[in-house]
Amino acid sequence: DTEVTQTPKHLVMGMTNKKSLKCEQHMGHRAMYWYKQKAKKPPELMFVYSYEKLSINESVPSRFSPECPNSSLLNLHLHALQPEDSALYLCASSLPGDGYTFGSGTRLTVV
Amino acid sequence: KQEVTQIPAALSVPEGENLVLNCSFTDSAIYNLQWFRQDPGKGLTSLLLIQSSQREQTSGRLNASLDKSSGRSTLYIAASQPGDSATYLCAVLKTSYDKVIFGPGTSLSVIP
Numbered sequence: 001d002t003e004v005t006q007t008p009k010h011l012v013m014g015m016t017n018k019k020s021l022k023c024e025q026h027m028g029h030r031a032m033y034w035y036k037q038k039a040k041k042p043p044e045l046m047f048v049y050s051y052e053k054l055s056i057n058e059s060v061p062s063r064f065s066p067e068c069p070n071s072s073l074l075n076l077h078l079h080a081l082q083p084e085d086s087a088l089y090l091c092a093s094s095l096p097g098d099g100y101t102f103g104s105g106t107r108l109t110v111v
Numbered sequence: 112k113q114e115v116t117q118i119p120a121a122l123s124v125p126e127g128e129n130l131v132l133n134c135s136f137t138d139s140a141i142y143n144l145q146w147f148r149q150d151p152g153k154g155l156t157s158l159l160l161i162q163s164s165q166r167e168q169t170s171g172r173l174n175a176s177l178d179k180s181s182g183r184s185t186l187y188i189a190a191s192q193p194g195d196s197a198t199y200l201c202a203v204l205k206t207s208y209d210k211v212i213f214g215p216g217t218s219l220s221v222i223p
Contacts, residue, residue, distance in 0.1 A: 006154075042200055042213035043155070056210060090154055097207025099145050099160035104153055 001026040006091050006103035014111055015081060021106050023074040023091030029101070032074040034066060035090040037105075043090055049074060050096070081110045113138045115203050115214035123220040124191055132186040132217045134201035139179045142204045146175050146186050149198045149216070158186070158199075191221045 004025045013019050023032065031050050035043035048056035049068040057066075063085075065077040074091055091103045114137045124130055134144070143162045147155040159168045159175040161184065167176040174187040184201060198216045205212070 004154075042215055045210050048210065088152065092155075097142055097204065099143070099157055100155075100202070100211060101157060102147070102155040107152065 002101070004091055004093055004101050004103035006089075006106050008106060009104065010107045010109075012109045012111060013078065013081065015083075017081075018077070018079045020078065021076040021089055021091075021108075023076075023093075023103055024072055025093045025101070026072055027093065027101065028071075029093035029095055030071060031094050031096055032068065033092040033094075033100070034074070034076050035092065037088040037090055047076075078108075081108075083110050086110045113141075113203060113205055113212045115201060115212050117199075117201060117214040117217050119217060120215070121218040121220075123222060125222050126191060126193060128191050128221075129187070129189050130191055130219075132188070132199050132219070134184040134186070134214055136182045136184075136203045136212075138205065139182050140205065141179060142206050142209070144175075144177055144184050144204070145202045145211070146173075146184075147200045147202065149200060151198075155200065188219075191219075193221045193223050195219060196221050 007022045034046040037043045046060045047066040052068045063080050067075040086109045088105045090105045092100045094100045116135045118133045145160045146158040149155050161177045172189040177184045198218045200216045201214045202211045
């Protein structure tokens with residue numbers, strides 16, 4: 001298995017909703033990442049988990065809450081989002097210092 | 112602070128042309144460089160990964176070179192096809208435990 005699987009592919013949520021994005025990989029990668037991407041811009045790093053521990057938080061607002069329950073799974077919990085949080089959310093994984101493998105993303109729309 | 116730029120920002124070519132995309136980085140002390148392709152609204156697909164000790168990598172019609180001393184990498188696409196139309200991003204990793212720095216991308220359109 002050489003894929004990073006993200007669910008759901010599309011998500012529409014209201015500003016008072018709570019939802020979660022899920023990311024899964026079975027490549028034995030010990031680093032996992034969340035990125036946010038706006039249209040026509042490169043991905044922006046949000047969080048890095050290394051060996052299931054949060055190692056980088058790029059000053060992301062607390063309405064985004066990451067979780068890494070095990071070495072294969074990464075979640076992003078969303079609460080009280082704003083319309084400007086609408087974007088493509090990408091998950092990636094890697095072995096330390098190796099190339100990144102990205103998922104296909106979750107298109108999030110906040111209404 | 113590492114900065115990554117890509118030239119050109121956009122490129123439109125007729126089918127069959129050979130083309131070169133450029134990536135420049137300001138700090139030559141890199142661990143690796145990776146080229147990605149992104150179709151509209153989709154995730155990133157890895158094309159080629161070049162470790163700092165390597166000078167080039169090839170996959171099919173794609174060839175990527177790396178010149179650390181000048182802070183440059185090029186992606187060469189041979190015999191371009193309409194299916195190559197996408198945004199191409201280069202990404203630089205400084206150390207094995209650092210974060211990747213992305214360039215802004217080159218939007219490629221191959222006209223049939």
